[in-house]
Amino acid sequence: xxxxxxxxxxxxxxxxxxxxxxxxxxxxxxxxxxxxxxxxxxxxxxxxxxxxxxxxxxxxxxxxxxxxxxxxxxxxxxxxxxxxxxxxxxxxxxxxxxxxxxxxxxxxxxxxxxxxxxxxxxxxxxxxxxxxxxxxxxxxxxxxxxxxxxxxxxxxxxxxxxxxxxxxxxxxxxxxxxxxxxxxxxxxxxxxxxxxxxxxxxxxxxxxxxxxxxxxxxxxxxxxxxxxxxxxxxxxxxxxxxxxxxxxxxxxxxxxxxxxxxxxxxxxxxxxxxxxxxxxxxxxxxxxxxxxxxxxxxxxxxxxxxxxxxxxxxxxxxxxxxxxxxxxxxxxxxxxxxxxxxxxxxxxxxxxxxxxxxxxxxxxxxxxxxxxxxxxxxxxxxxxxxxxxxxxxxxxxxxxxxxxxxxxxxxxxxxxxxxxxxxxxxxxx
Amino acid sequence: xxxxxxxxxxxxxxxxxxxxxxxxxxxxxxxxxxxxxxxxxxxxxxxxxxxxxxxxxxxxxxxxxxxxxxxxxxxxxxxxxxxxxxxxxxxxxxxxxxxxxxxxxxxxxxxxxxxxxxxxxxxxxxxxxxxxxxxxxxxxxxxxxxxxxxxxxxxxxxxxxxxxxxxxxxxxxxxxxxxxxxxxxxxxxxxxxxxxxxxxxxxxxxxxxxxxxxxxxxxxxxxxxxxxxxxxxxxxxxxxxxxxxxxxxxxxxxxxxxxxxxxxxxxxxxxxxxxxxxxxxxxxxxxxxxxxxxxxxxxxxxxxxxxxxxxxxxxxxxxxxxxxxxxxxxxxxxxxxxxxxxxxxxxxxxxxxxxxxxxxxxxxxxxxxxxxxxxxxxxxxxxxxxxxxxxxxxxxxxxxxxxxxxxxxxxxxxxxxxxxxxxxxxxxxxxxxxxxxxxx
Numbered sequence: 097x098x099x100x101x102x103x104x105x106x107x108x109x110x111x112x113x114x115x116x117x118x119x120x121x122x123x124x125x126x127x128x129x130x131x132x133x134x135x136x137x138x139x140x141x142x143x144x145x146x147x148x149x150x151x152x153x154x155x156x157x158x159x160x161x162x163x164x165x166x167x168x169x170x171x172x173x174x175x176x177x178x179x180x181x182x183x184x185x186x187x188x189x190x191x192x193x194x195x196x197x198x199x200x201x202x203x204x205x206x207x208x209x210x211x212x213x214x215x216x217x218x219x220x221x222x223x224x225x226x227x228x229x230x231x232x233x234x235x236x237x238x239x240x241x242x243x244x245x246x247x248x249x250x251x252x253x254x255x256x257x258x259x260x261x262x263x264x265x266x267x268x269x270x271x272x273x274x275x276x277x278x279x280x281x282x283x284x285x286x287x288x289x290x291x292x293x294x295x296x297x298x299x300x301x302x303x304x305x306x307x308x309x310x311x312x313x314x315x316x317x318x319x320x321x322x323x324x325x326x327x328x329x330x331x332x333x334x335x336x337x338x339x340x341x342x343x344x345x346x347x348x349x350x351x352x353x354x355x356x357x358x359x360x361x362x363x364x365x366x367x368x369x370x371x372x373x374x375x376x377x378x379x380x381x382x383x384x385x386x387x388x389x390x391x392x393x394x395x396x397x398x399x400x401x402x403x404x405x406x407x408x409x410x411x412x413x414x415x416x417x418x419x420x421x422x423x424x425x426x427x428x429x430x431x432x433x434x435x436x437x438x439x440x441x442x443x444x445x446x447x448x449x450x451x452x453x454x455x456x457x458x459x460x461x462x463x464x465x466x467x468x469x470x471x472x473x474x475x476x477x478x479x480x481x482x483x484x485x486x487x488x489x490x491x492x493x494x495x496x497x498x499x500x501x502x503x504x505x506x507x508x509x510x511x512x513x514x515x516x517x518x519x520x521x522x523x524x525x
Numbered sequence: 526x527x528x529x530x531x532x533x534x535x536x537x538x539x540x541x542x543x544x545x546x547x548x549x550x551x552x553x554x555x556x557x558x559x560x561x562x563x564x565x566x567x568x569x570x571x572x573x574x575x576x577x578x579x580x581x582x583x584x585x586x587x588x589x590x591x592x593x594x595x596x597x598x599x600x601x602x603x604x605x606x607x608x609x610x611x612x613x614x615x616x617x618x619x620x621x622x623x624x625x626x627x628x629x630x631x632x633x634x635x636x637x638x639x640x641x642x643x644x645x646x647x648x649x650x651x652x653x654x655x656x657x658x659x660x661x662x663x664x665x666x667x668x669x670x671x672x673x674x675x676x677x678x679x680x681x682x683x684x685x686x687x688x689x690x691x692x693x694x695x696x697x698x699x700x701x702x703x704x705x706x707x708x709x710x711x712x713x714x715x716x717x718x719x720x721x722x723x724x725x726x727x728x729x730x731x732x733x734x735x736x737x738x739x740x741x742x743x744x745x746x747x748x749x750x751x752x753x754x755x756x757x758x759x760x761x762x763x764x765x766x767x768x769x770x771x772x773x774x775x776x777x778x779x780x781x782x783x784x785x786x787x788x789x790x791x792x793x794x795x796x797x798x799x800x801x802x803x804x805x806x807x808x809x810x811x812x813x814x815x816x817x818x819x820x821x822x823x824x825x826x827x828x829x830x831x832x833x834x835x836x837x838x839x840x841x842x843x844x845x846x847x848x849x850x851x852x853x854x855x856x857x858x859x860x861x862x863x864x865x866x867x868x869x870x871x872x873x874x875x876x877x878x879x880x881x882x883x884x885x886x887x888x889x890x891x892x893x894x895x896x897x898x899x900x901x902x903x904x905x906x907x908x909x910x911x912x913x914x915x916x917x918x919x920x921x922x923x924x925x926x927x928x929x930x931x932x933x934x935x936x937x938x939x940x941x942x943x944x945x946x947x948x949x950x951x952x953x954x955x956x957x958x959x960x961x962x963x964x965x
Binding site for chain 1: 695910950
């Protein structure tokens with residue numbers, strides 16, 4: 097039995113290792129055009145900032161794949177014949193499969209801006225884009241400028257990259273406060289302070305209108321929509337979200353909507369063909385919380401065992417469980433657990449920012465049960481927060497036991513007593 | 526945060542580039558001179574003398590050239606004798622010897638570097654007089670090579686420690702730990718040892734070093750020379766403080782908060798952390814080498830105790846003195862000193878600590894077997910970026926533990942906390958807690 101996995105990101109590789117854990121005999125091949133070995137995509141920014149080399153971001157030693165008997169093919173798949181169960185590749189000969197796993201990942205969104213295909217305009221999602229950015233910014237100094245479009249996680253990371261290399265950076269964010277899909281206004285404004293303090297030219301409530309070429313046909317400037325200001329720049333990084341990278345399977349028998357459609361067992365409409373990771377589009381959830389496409393490292397990792405189990409004859413159903421995510425905005429840690437920012441009927445929140453610090457806590461609750469946490473600048477234990485949500489603890493009880501959740505290091509100042517005092521003061525008044 | 530791959534000289538120094546290798550050669554060269562300059566000079570002289578001999582063979586005996594060469598040969602031998610053995614010389618040779626006395630030798634490099642510290646040596650001598658009530662004439666006191674070494678070592682720890690604290694100003698653990706190592710190095714490993722010096726030759730006594738890292742503090746010959754209080758201190762540290770403190774805090778109480786080797790590694794060595802090999806092969810080699818050194822020193826110590834009861838002119842006793850000398854030469858000087866520090870730019874700041882130090886071996890066994898210390902991981906938040914493993918100076922693949930949600934309990938972990946400090950998702954925490962309970 098031969099399982100071929102296209103894509104060696106977290107979803108593809110976890111599927112491969114989970115298959116091997118369960119079955120020592122089946123043939124497993126992982127194909128990637130992007131990279132020879134699996135690496136941590138969230139670490140791309142650290143390679144650019146020269147904190148690590150590509151090799152440092154590869155979680156497994158090279159001999160791991162040999163030992164696990166996972167064949168690696170470095171090549172691009174050009175087309176898939178679902179009838180014949182056959183793949184055509186760019187540089188090597190065709191491959192046949194019994195089971196196919198599509199772990200094709202994401203690509204940066206383009207929303208039809210004039211000039212969006214000019215040389216010098218790029219996303220920041222894969223190794224090729226990292227190399228491109230390196231090439232274009234290698235010799236940049238204070239006389240250059242990079243424009244980042246889109247105030248989300250990739251955008252703020254690219255801004256950090258530019259700040260570290262002392263390259264002037266203009267950051268266009270169309271929302272009123274930063275990342276308001278997940279952060280409240282107080283939290284968003286705190287992040288904005290942080291971004292500004294690092295010397296970024298942050299423009300809130302500013303849309304991109306167009307990208308203009310220079311004489312050499314490459315990016316030379318952008319124009320904003322609201323004020324029509326023209327800003328000279330040499331590189332534009334599009335960070336306005338990502339979408340499933342399903343180009344390869346468009347116009348085939350595979351059902352593709354925004355992403356490759358799968359059921360709750362990660363199966364596509366074609367027998368023996370699975371999709372997982374960023375590229376998979378799951379059926380809409382009914383519990384009000386789950387997005388249909390999960391473009392996260394953590395969920396990609398969780399898809400793997402489900403696909404592996406089902407290929408080997410199981411009936412595993414994907415269960416996201418309680419949502420969790422984390423990120424970093426310059427120096428500010430971000431942890432989130434549960435349902436935050438879903439605006440569910442009857443939901444309330446308790447928010448408190450530590451005076452004089454960029455640290456805050458936000459607890460979402462509903463019917464006297466805690467359903468979500470946002471932490472900025474303070475680390476909270478995954479297991480503790482998720483357990484509180486699972487056990488439907490009341491807000492009072494959570495606040496009284498907050499210190500159990502603290503995961504900050506020794507000698508760090510702890511704020512749980514302050515939180516407790518503020519909360520109960522607020523209750524009394 | 527760490528910027529270890531930036532371009533230019535800094536990058537070259539931190540990444541085994543040309544300047545990195547040059548720095549390694551300079552460090553190794555300095556250590557070799559420090560320890561063995563007189564011996565090297567003797568080797569050079571004996572080669573010169575052999576050269577004279579072979580030249581003289583070609584000349585007719587009794588000729589002027591023959592006599593001149595014979596005189597030069599004699600002077601060469603005597604000048605070394607004069608400098609190192611202070612033997613009586615015939616008056617007629619003295620003026621000629623003086624020509625050689627001020628000539629260049631490797632030892633003179635170290636002596637010249639030490640001279641500016643003569644006032645410091647005199648100061649320590651005076652302070653010792655205050656403590657002892659038996660005044661010694663300090664006016665002729667000269668700085669030894671060990672004072673030079675101690676001074677430079679302490680200077681680098683302090684200056685580069687302050688630099689490190691500024692880099693990590695928002696990290697209370699790193700700041701406190703650095704204050705601790707600087708404090709221990711300056712006070713307990715540099716100033717105090719001079720004041721409580723003991724025995725003939727005023728041997729500095731180090732409260733922060735003990736058996737087996739400083740094995741002589743539990744050798745019968747040395748214990749006899751030490752004042753009782755110091756001997757008791759050294760013994761209590763080795764056999765009581767080590768297990769007790771390691772139980773409560775893990776091996777980090779010593780290796781990254783007190784020990785001088787650690788002090789230099791964490792301050793001057795900060796730029797080289799990422800050079801420690803993370804491979805599973807290195808881990809296997811480390812386990813063999815560090816426990817081998819431990820076994821060797823335990824056996825030597827035991828045999829020295831046995832030998833101390835035997836005939837001092839006998840073969841066994843003499844043999845054990847030889848063995849002791851070779852251990853000090855190869856392990857204490859060669860491994861810990863030359864390789865330990867000289868290899869910073871090549872293999873990171875903890876080569877001795879990881880592959881050789883018998884103290885580390887003992888502390889590590891206690892840490893793994895019954896300490897309350899561990900590094901916990903925050904569930905599933907790890908995204909395998911690799912910052913933790915890259916910056917682990919002991920070559921622990923921290924990422925593997927973090928991405929599988931396992932606590933890190935490793936014999937080599939010195940608790941420097943860098944993994945937790947560089948983790949961009951707050952996944953790691955140094956903690957102490959009950960052994961049985963998984964804290965994360």
